[in-house]
Structure formats: structure tokens, C-alpha cells
Amino acid sequence: MRVPFLDLAAQLETTRPDIERAVLDVVASGRYVGGPVLESFERAMADYIGVDHAIGVSSGTDALLVSLMALDVGPGDLVVTTPYSFFATAGTVARLGAAPVFVDIDPRTFNMDPARLADWFEREVERRPRVKAIVPVHLFGQCADMAPILAVAAAYGIPVVEDAAQALGARYPVGGDVGTSGGAGGSSIRGGTSGSQVSRGVSHGDRPAGTMGTLACFSFYPTKNLGAMGDAGLVVTGDSHLAERVRRLRNHGGHDAYQHPEVGGNFRLDTLQAAIIAAKLPHxxxxxxxxxxxxxxxxxxxxxxxxxxxxxxxxxxxxxxxxxxxxxxxxxxxxxxxxxxxxxxxxxxxxxxxxxxxxxxxxxxxxxxxxxxxxxxxxxxxxxxxxxxxxxxxxxxxxxxxxxxxx
Ligand SMILES: Cc1ncc(COP(=O)(O)O)c(C=O)c1O
CATH class of the missing domain: 3.90.1150.10 (Aspartate Aminotransferase, domain 1)
Structure with missing residues (x-):
């Protein structure tokens, strides 16, 4: 008996009618970029995760890239993350001309060690490092220890971008101490204890992955727990200004037709992929x-x-x-x-x-x-x-x- 590492063909047997219907509907609609199917996918994801804004993008990598762009990460800046992650976590930082700063992981969880994060800031604070973001990764489907990470971020006024590429649906138990983190350029960081962004069905005090940082990034690479049939990603945030900026940046930085206040890229999510992911979400x-x-x-x-x-x-x-x-x-x-x-x-x-x-x-x-x-x-x-x-x-x-x- 062969035991494959993953069997997406076997998974398709449980979802085939829903996926075929979703794909054929998009094909028949003639709307292959944007449109109501993309919008309803974004609403469904925002509801599932428990956030105000969800923006479909072309991959998890581009979700990270566009999130860092929305926080104005650029040449000479630093972004703190861990060295034990998929390449995109640090690669996106370098692509923007910034440098990744690594802090080691907690050996038990493979995730950022908050004590080492605090140590780094204490050591470096005199030098006034230009840290633009902290990027904890929720590796293998388990949340990083977010409360102390957010506390460090709050103490130094630095936004947190959750790399939740592997952790859609994961949860972090908190007793109301998440949400004290600092904000990006005066914009309020998400969190708080109101529970207003906490998804239905999540017990009191739990925070779903993606609801704790200023921004969070997800991947729907085919092998993820919720996979597309190609590349796809998502940025979520509770900050309406950042959401608007991410929407602009994913479409060449434009807002009205052919007006470009800034330079973005083509980070759009194909409507077909959005339809496929939405069809799989109920599973x-x-x-x-x-x-x-x-x-x-x-x-x-x-x-x-x-x-x-x-x-x-x-x-x-x-x-x-x-x-x-x-x-x-x-x-x-x-x-x-x-x-x-x-x-x-x-x-x-x-x-x-x-x-x-x-x-x-x-x-x-x-x-x-x-x-x-x-x-x-x-x-x-x-x-x-x-x-x-x-x-x-x-x-x-x-x-x-x-x-x-x-x-
Ligand atoms: C932790 C982590 N970050 C970022 C990414 C990038 O996502 P994608 O492959 O969709 O570009 C991945 C995907 O493998 C990942 O595992």
C-alpha cells in the first residue's frame, strides 16, 4: 500500500459537484476578473475568519508583499520575523529593499519566541532601528504566542502582520489581553476585547488566526488545508484605511480608471479560484x-x-x-x-x-x-x-x- 503525503484527487471526490457547478457558473458569467463572485468570496472569508475586511490576492506571497507595501516598508527598513518558515516570509521583505531581522523560534512550537523578540528590542532600542513590522508565523497550523508578541509590538508602536498562510481556522486562547498592540502610523491596530471580530462558533476568549495583527495573510496554495486549484491568497484587516490601500495596491495602485496615486502591482485573485475556494469552504x-x-x-x-x-x-x-x-x-x-x-x-x-x-x-x-x-x-x-x-x-x-x- 502506498501512502502519499497528500491526495488532492481523493479530496476532489468529496467536493466535485460543488466545484464543477461553481466553475461552470463563472465560465458562463463572462466575469473572469473581479465581479460578484469575488465579492461574495471575500465576504464569506471575512465572516469565517471574523474580520471586517478580506481582500483576495494572487497568492500568499503577494498577500505578504502587499501588506508590507501598505505599511510603507521600503529600503533601509527592518521587518522582524523568524528564520524557520517558508521562504516568502522573508523573501517579500527583501523584495521591498528592507532587511529581515530574525529572532529564533520556541523549540516546542516552531513559532517565534516572544522572549527573544523582547530581548532583541531591548538590545537594539538605543540604536533606534527602523522596524516597520513584526511578522509572526503561525507555522504548521498552530498560532504563535500572540499576547506577548503583541505586547512587545505595542510597547514599541510597531504593527504586526500575521503570516497565517498555514493557519486558516486556527485559534489562540486569550483572556482579553490581546489587542494592546501599537498601530501603524496612527491607525488603530485590531484586537480589543469586544469580540466584535470573533467568528461565530468560536468560544469566548478565543482569537482566530488573522484577527490579532494589524493585517494578516493567508495562502490557498493547493496543498493548504483550504486549497485553490492554482495560486491564491488573502489579506485581512480590521482597518478600513489599510483595506482600501491593499485594494488599490493589488490593482497597480489605481483607484479610478487609469488614475494611479501610487505604484502597486497586479496582485488580483482570479474569479475562478475565488469560486473554487468558496465552494470548498463549507467543508x-x-x-x-x-x-x-x-x-x-x-x-x-x-x-x-x-x-x-x-x-x-x-x-x-x-x-x-x-x-x-x-x-x-x-x-x-x-x-x-x-x-x-x-x-x-x-x-x-x-x-x-x-x-x-x-x-x-x-x-x-x-x-x-x-x-x-x-x-x-x-x-x-x-x-x-x-x-x-x-x-x-x-x-x-x-x-x-x-x-x-x-x-
Ligand atoms: C508560512 C508561509 N508563508 C507564506 C506562504 C506563501 O504562500 P503562497 O505559496 O500562496 O505564495 C506560504 C506558502 O507556502 C507559507 O507556508
Whole structure:
């Protein structure tokens, strides 16, 4: 039995009629860019996430790029993030002529360590660094520890852009202390304790990923928990001025026809992709329930091996298990090979941390600069987890992982 890392064809079997209808409707409508289908997708996403404004864009990468542009990030500026993420998190910063500043991750969660963030600001504050944004990443489907991150941001008056590309539907439990963060150029940061932006069905005190920063970015890359059939992304915000600016920037910075107060790009989302994502959205919570069930099953059956399993620090029901990433001391590559030979696919996220990428050598971070990220890069292994993973397939993964360690 082959165990693929992900099986989007199997997923299509559960959504095919809805998707076919949505696609054919767009095809018949003749509106392929913008239009009512895009607008209703944006409303549906804003409702699901629990935000006032959602703006469809061409990818998660462009969501980050346009969000940073909306905060006026440019040459000479700094943006603080972590070195353990997908390349776009830092690549978009560099594309704008700014420099990424890295702070290491908490080894338990793979997410930005708020204590290290606070340390960096304390160390650097005398030099008055031009930090334009802090970009925490909610990696693998679990929220970063946002309350202390927002507290640091508030103390220095810096906006937060959540990289929620992997975390649509994830939640962060707070007792009302989120929302104290500083704003961008006088605009108010979202948050607060009113709960007015909290989605329906979310228990009191929880903050969904995407509702805590000044802006937040999502990706619908096909392999995401909610995937398009091509590239697609989303920017969300509670700030109407920033929302307006993102809308302008995604369309060459123009507002009326052929009037361009500033330079933007073509960051528009195809209407077909919007229709496909909207057709899949009603399935998402059910898919998350199935991912959580599979995570619980791995936990139960791998616990005895002494591996480091994912730590759902906010509770399993707050995690969306975009990936199930274990850490293996010393033998990660041998385990991967053992599974591959037995036709069980795994992945390594991410083998080279961002500060060690050749394109960032100019930042001058030696090996060992961010030990937790480097350790994660050496030891992490993502096991298959998706709603269509059958019990028999999951048992194969468990059986062969056990067999490897018994040998
Ligand atoms: C953490 C993170 N940020 C940004 C992105 C960029 O999204 P996209 O691939 O849609 O451009 C991704 C997608 O893989 C991601 O995982």
C-alpha cells in the first residue's frame, strides 16, 4: 500500500459537484476578473475568519508583499520575523529593499519566541532601528504566542502582520489581553476585547488566526488545508484605511480608471479560484476535525517511541494540523529513507533555515546564530496528515515508524 503525503484527487471526490457547478457558473458569467463572485468570496472569508475586511490576492506571497507595501516598508527598513518558515516570509521583505531581522523560534512550537523578540528590542532600542513590522508565523497550523508578541509590538508602536498562510481556522486562547498592540502610523491596530471580530462558533476568549495583527495573510496554495486549484491568497484587516490601500495596491495602485496615486502591482485573485475556494469552504471545519482525529491517533500510537511529537500548546482543537511534524534525534534521514522504501511519503519542512539561505548571506548570520531553528531544520519530519488519509494508511505509517525504532 502506498501512502502519499497528500491526495488532492481523493479530496476532489468529496467536493466535485460543488466545484464543477461553481466553475461552470463563472465560465458562463463572462466575469473572469473581479465581479460578484469575488465579492461574495471575500465576504464569506471575512465572516469565517471574523474580520471586517478580506481582500483576495494572487497568492500568499503577494498577500505578504502587499501588506508590507501598505505599511510603507521600503529600503533601509527592518521587518522582524523568524528564520524557520517558508521562504516568502522573508523573501517579500527583501523584495521591498528592507532587511529581515530574525529572532529564533520556541523549540516546542516552531513559532517565534516572544522572549527573544523582547530581548532583541531591548538590545537594539538605543540604536533606534527602523522596524516597520513584526511578522509572526503561525507555522504548521498552530498560532504563535500572540499576547506577548503583541505586547512587545505595542510597547514599541510597531504593527504586526500575521503570516497565517498555514493557519486558516486556527485559534489562540486569550483572556482579553490581546489587542494592546501599537498601530501603524496612527491607525488603530485590531484586537480589543469586544469580540466584535470573533467568528461565530468560536468560544469566548478565543482569537482566530488573522484577527490579532494589524493585517494578516493567508495562502490557498493547493496543498493548504483550504486549497485553490492554482495560486491564491488573502489579506485581512480590521482597518478600513489599510483595506482600501491593499485594494488599490493589488490593482497597480489605481483607484479610478487609469488614475494611479501610487505604484502597486497586479496582485488580483482570479474569479475562478475565488469560486473554487468558496465552494470548498463549507467543508473546512469537517476537514479540520478529521485532521485532529488523525493527530490524536498519531499521538496515541507514537508516544512510546520517545520522539518529540507536535505540542498542541493551545489545545488540539485550536490546532489545524496543516502539518504533523515530529522531531527525531540523529536518525531523521534514516527514518525518512526507511519509510520511503516502504512507499510512505514524508516531507522536511524546512531543511535550510532562512538565515542560511545563500541569498541572505549578506545578513552575515553564521551557523549557530539561531540554534532552535537550525535544530528543527536537522530533525523535523512531516508525516502524512490529511482528511482523506485512511485508517489503514495511517496504521502503515505507525507500524513502519515503530518497526524502524525497534530495529
Ligand atoms: C508560512 C508561509 N508563508 C507564506 C506562504 C506563501 O504562500 P503562497 O505559496 O500562496 O505564495 C506560504 C506558502 O507556502 C507559507 O507556508
Amino acid at each position: 473546512l471545519d469537517g476537514w479540520h476535525a478529521r485532521r485532529r482525529k488523525r493527530a490524536a491517533y498519531y499521538e496515541e500510537h507514537l508516544a512510546a517511541l520517545g520522539l518529540e511529537l507536535p505540542a498542541p500548546v493551545w489545545g488540539r482543537d485550536h490546532h489545524t494540523y496543516h502539518q504533523y511534524v515530529i522531531r527525531v534525534a540523529d536518525q531523521r534521514d534514516a527514518l525518512r529513507q526507511h519509510l520511503a522504501v516502504r512507499r510512505i511519503d514524508t516531507m522536511i519542512y524546512y531543511p535550510v533555515p532562512l538565515h542560511r539561505q545563500p541569498c541572505f548571506h549578506y545578513l552575515d548570520h553564521p551557523a549557530g546564530a539561531f540554534p532552535n531553528s537550525e535544530d528543527a531544520a536537522l530533525r523535523s519530519l512531516a508525516l502524512p496528515i490529511y482528511p482523506e488519509l485512511t485508517p489503514a494508511m495511517q496504521d502503515r505509517v505507525i507500524e513502519e515508524t515503530n518497526a524502524f525504532f525497534r530495529a
